[in-house]
Amino acid sequence: MNAHNSVSRRALLTSGLATGFLLAFHLPLRAAANEPVQPSDTTEGKFAPNAFIRIDETGRTVLMMPQVEMGQGTYTSISAVLAEELDADWSKVEVQHAPPNDKLYGNPTFGLQVTGNSNSIRAWWLPLRQAGATARAMLVQAAASQWGVEPASCTASKGEVAHDASGRKLGYGALALAAQGQTPPKDVALKDPKDFVIIGQPLKRLDTPDKVNGKAVYGIDAILPGMKFATVAACPVFGGKVGKVDDSAAMKLPGVRKVVVLDDMVAVIGDHMWAAKKGLEALKIEWNEGPNAEITTKDIWEDLRKASQKDGAVAKSDGDIAKALVSGDRFEAAYELPFLAHASMEPINATVHVKADSCEIWTGTQIMTRVQSEAAKAAGLPIDKVIVNNHLLGGGFGRKLEPDMVIAAVKIAKQVDYPVKVVWTREEDIQHDVYRPVYRDQITASLVDGKVAGWKYKVAGSAVLARWLPPAFQKGIDIDAIDAAVDAPYDFANFHVEYVRAEPPAVPTGFWRGVGPNNNVFAVECAMDELARKAGKDPIEFRKSMLTKNPRMLAVLGQVAEKSGWGQKLPPRVGRGVCVQPSFASFIATVVEAEIDDIGEITLRRITSVVDTGIAVNPDTVKAQIEGGLIFGLTAALYGEITIDRGRVQQSNFHDYRMMRINETPKIEVIVVRSGEAPGGIGEAGVNAGPPALRNAIYAATGVALRRLPIDRKLLAAGKKA
Amino acid sequence: MHMATTLTINGETKSFDAPPEMPLLWVLRDILGMTGTKFGCGIAQCGACTVHVDGKAVRSCVLPVSAVANRTVTTIEHVGSTPAGAKVQKAWLEAEVIQCGYCQSGQIMAAAALLAATPNPDDSDIDAAMAGNICRCGTYVRIREAIKHAANGRQS
Numbered sequence: 001m002n003a004h005n006s007v008s009r010r011a012l013l014t015s016g017l018a019t020g021f022l023l024a025f026h027l028p029l030r031a032a033a034n035e036p037v038q039p040s041d042t043t044e045g046k047f048a049p050n051a052f053i054r055i056d057e058t059g060r061t062v063l064m065m066p067q068v069e070m071g072q073g074t075y076t077s078i079s080a081v082l083a084e085e086l087d088a089d090w091s092k093v094e095v096q097h098a099p100p101n102d103k104l105y106g107n108p109t110f111g112l113q114v115t116g117n118s119n120s121i122r123a124w125w126l127p128l129r130q131a132g133a134t135a136r137a138m139l140v141q142a143a144a145s146q147w148g149v150e151p152a153s154c155t156a157s158k159g160e161v162a163h164d165a166s167g168r169k170l171g172y173g174a175l176a177l178a179a180q181g182q183t184p185p186k187d188v189a190l191k192d193p194k195d196f197v198i199i200g201q202p203l204k205r206l207d208t209p210d211k212v213n214g215k216a217v218y219g220i221d222a223i224l225p226g227m228k229f230a231t232v233a234a235c236p237v238f239g240g241k242v243g244k245v246d247d248s249a250a251m252k253l254p255g256v257r258k259v260v261v262l263d264d265m266v267a268v269i270g271d272h273m274w275a276a277k278k279g280l281e282a283l284k285i286e287w288n289e290g291p292n293a294e295i296t297t298k299d300i301w302e303d304l305r306k307a308s309q310k311d312g313a314v315a316k317s318d319g320d321i322a323k324a325l326v327s328g329d330r331f332e333a334a335y336e337l338p339f340l341a342h343a344s345m346e347p348i349n350a351t352v353h354v355k356a357d358s359c360e361i362w363t364g365t366q367i368m369t370r371v372q373s374e375a376a377k378a379a380g381l382p383i384d385k386v387i388v389n390n391h392l393l394g395g396g397f398g399r400k401l402e403p404d405m406v407i408a409a410v411k412i413a414k415q416v417d418y419p420v421k422v423v424w425t426r427e428e429d430i431q432h433d434v435y436r437p438v439y440r441d442q443i444t445a446s447l448v449d450g451k452v453a454g455w456k457y458k459v460a461g462s463a464v465l466a467r468w469l470p471p472a473f474q475k476g477i478d479i480d481a482i483d484a485a486v487d488a489p490y491d492f493a494n495f496h497v498e499y500v501r502a503e504p505p506a507v508p509t510g511f512w513r514g515v516g517p518n519n520n521v522f523a524v525e526c527a528m529d530e531l532a533r534k535a536g537k538d539p540i541e542f543r544k545s546m547l548t549k550n551p552r553m554l555a556v557l558g559q560v561a562e563k564s565g566w567g568q569k570l571p572p573r574v575g576r577g578v579c580v581q582p583s584f585a586s587f588i589a590t591v592v593e594a595e596i597d598d599i600g601e602i603t604l605r606r607i608t609s610v611v612d613t614g615i616a617v618n619p620d621t622v623k624a625q626i627e628g629g630l631i632f633g634l635t636a637a638l639y640g641e642i643t644i645d646r647g648r649v650q651q652s653n654f655h656d657y658r659m660m661r662i663n664e665t666p667k668i669e670v671i672v673v674r675s676g677e678a679p680g681g682i683g684e685a686g687v688n689a690g691p692p693a694l695r696n697a698i699y700a701a702t703g704v705a706l707r708r709l710p711i712d713r714k715l716l717a718a719g720k721k722a
Numbered sequence: 723m724h725m726a727t728t729l730t731i732n733g734e735t736k737s738f739d740a741p742p743e744m745p746l747l748w749v750l751r752d753i754l755g756m757t758g759t760k761f762g763c764g765i766a767q768c769g770a771c772t773v774h775v776d777g778k779a780v781r782s783c784v785l786p787v788s789a790v791a792n793r794t795v796t797t798i799e800h801v802g803s804t805p806a807g808a809k810v811q812k813a814w815l816e817a818e819v820i821q822c823g824y825c826q827s828g829q830i831m832a833a834a835a836l837l838a839a840t841p842n843p844d845d846s847d848i849d850a851a852m853a854g855n856i857c858r859c860g861t862y863v864r865i866r867e868a869i870k871h872a873a874n875g876r877q878s
Binding site for chain 2: 217
């Protein structure tokens with residue numbers, strides 16, 4: 001999923017991987033993509049210059065959203081980019097979910113209609129500005145030809161074309177039909193960013209007014225005539241199958257309609273979720289647990305530690321690492337990260353109506369076209385007979401980059417002739433997730449004259465991208481797993497990065513908000529703090545001395561030191577920790593201040609983050625994403641761990657898979673730097689920042705160098721040593 | 723055994739058949755088609771399903787419908803007609819609290835009940851009233867700010 005933000009792409013180019021990778025990435029996927037179909041809405045009576053813009057005769061401006069809204073604010077930001085170059089009247093802008101169509105709406109980075117890797121704005125920044133500017137030029141041409149003047153003598157602003165010399169004006173609504181007949185110009189000029197009037201303003205989000213009054217419709221809210229409700233139990237052991245099912249008690253319950261037995265899952269359909277749930281509880285199911293019934297997390301960790309001793313595929317090697325590591329002071333450490341569940345607040349769901357010759361789906365997904373093609377396979381229908389209606393997502397976080405819930409719902413819906421809404425309980429959602437993999441990151445480094453002279457870094461863990469997008473896995477390197485490791489921001493003269501693919505048995509692994517940089521930013525920034533201490537230097541000064549070639553990173557680091565009160569005296573067992581990160585082409589420095597009490601419990605006191613994300617399309621959304629991302633990452637650092645025993649996930653709901661709550665949330669200050677650079681990604685970046693900054697605050701406060709997450713309080717009780 | 727149940731929801735009388743032990747959440751969502759109230763955990767751990775019963779915030783996912791007969795139920799669809807609810811909704815938009823929004827029906831119901839009972843809550847009042855509501859997007863900083871704005875009637 002990682003694909004290529006500009007930084008890691010550059011890094012890959014230097015390592016010689018990119019040519020094969022990029023070819024593989026784009027060509028076959030585009031060729032294999034679905035045949036184009038027209039967008040579902042009619043364009044009759046409208047100005048529809050491209051797949052994204054629809055203006056009717058009243059001036060109502062509907063923008064089709066190629067990316068999905070899961071809280072990250074992309075509907076507003078994408079609209080701002082389109083509306084800016086269109087010179088639309090922002091107050092008349094409305095948004096619509098795009099239908100599945102890779103040709104029209106495929107994310108330019110992936111060639112697939114995918115929302116992920118914090119790249120919506122990066123991927124669409126130029127294409128959508130061009131789409132907006134082309135449409136604007138056609139509206140201007142229409143007005144100019146009506147007035148018999150040169151298009152160049154006209155201007156456009158807030159949904160109107162004006163001819164200043166004669167004082168004439170026409171609204172986009174009045175021009176819609178005439179503009180539809182214009183030939184789209186080639187090579188339209190884009191605005192100079194200093195002339196932006198919408199981009200860069202703290203815009204009110206377009207999706208939030210309906211989210212305060214219950215009107216917003218998520219996938220789980222779909223209602224259809226004659227619809228029934230289902231809930232499911234999958235085999236508790238990974239890879240296990242259904243054996244025998246006794247449904248005699250369940251079928252006697254009021255409101256229970258049908259029991260559907262699939263290969264690895266049983267569903268009960270009822271008049272409402274409650275009947276389905278009671279029915280499921282009343283089933284007697286014997287499972288064929290299969291070969292994975294003895295798997296434990298402990299064994300998985302032993303295997304991963306063993307695998308991480310092997311040499312990996314070399315992703316990057318600059319200088320002479322062998323020589324560098326035998327000079328100076330040597331440092332070795334390994335950092336370990338657990339399995340994590342996504343736990344979106346909207347539990348997994350999909351509503352499906354299968355008819356003899358069609359299949360219609362209502363859900364919220366990050367992968368519109370993949371859902372369509374997978375549903376077609378499950379339904380035994382051609383792709384063009386599958387209609388997918390996307391919705392707002394009640395959180396995605398990578399879980400909805402998978403189609404499994406839709407495939408299962410189609411198989412259930414095939415058994416009945418009415419629409420069925422399949423909703424997983426929270427317990428199923430947590431126990432049958434596609435988990436953030438366990439990672440082990442080993443670092444060997446040497447210090448000479450207080451600076452890092454050699455840096456050897458080895459990632460061991462799942463290759464999520466290899467499963468999710470096989471052509472992107474080249475020469476043994478998973479570019480997601482090494483993201484933010486190959487492009488660590490520091491000047492390391494001798495710099496070597498390896499990757500060992502190590503798949504846990506049976507446990508499905510997938511993308512989790514923050515993706516590859518989660519493991520690498522953590523390991524790099526923890527090691528940098530330990531190296532600073534070994535060198536006898538302040539953690540920020542130590543980093544600064546190796547950021548001389550990275551002015552944007554250096555600038556945010558300097559600013560966060562000032563804004564966070566870095567260096568000011570703190571009480572005992574209170575510490576500040578820093579994290580710098582180059583993730584998603586954004587440059588972010590964060591300081592967490594935390595207190596550790598005598599039994600090792602942690603109180604977050606204050607967080608300061610300085611963000612250079614280039615041009616911030618909606619600066620308020622950038623702030624919100626960092627605030628929320630920090631909480632998401634800190635939740636994982638404080639509590640997040642999925643463990644497995646007897647092949648089963650041991651956690652089940654929010655009582656044992658804990659989330660941070662408001663009473664644990666400190667003051668968070670996010671400063672967004674003004675910048676003219678191209679926009680970076682922001683939706684996941686905050687997640688990367690929290691865990692290392694907190695861990696380093698704990699290191700400062702207690703001297704204990706934690707090397708595993710989640711944080712083990714027992715190691716932090718007063719009197720414990722590193 | 724299904725029984726005819728009558729409830730007053732958002733000022734309207736609603737009659738329907740439901741088993742008495744069926745949680746109010748599923749009556750609202752799956753029988754009455756009122757989907758503003760959300761399912762999050764089913765065990766009163768997350769607060770996404772929060773509604774008002776006689777003005778108090780309760781978790782509808784564990785509240786048997788038989789327990790609310792003859793009581794007044796208010797949901798997110800109608801909370802804007804109460805003074806505290808309207809203030810909270812306005813403050814939520816002014817502070818741009820919301821991200822994915824899925825938990826926010828519950829957050830708003832909890833905050834409206836807090837302000838109706840405690841017009842000027844301090845941080846510990848906010849913690850006590852709101853700690854039962856999980857937001858996976860992590861909007862807590864803005865929730866706190868919005869509650870204070872709503873309490874003071876300040877414009878942001």
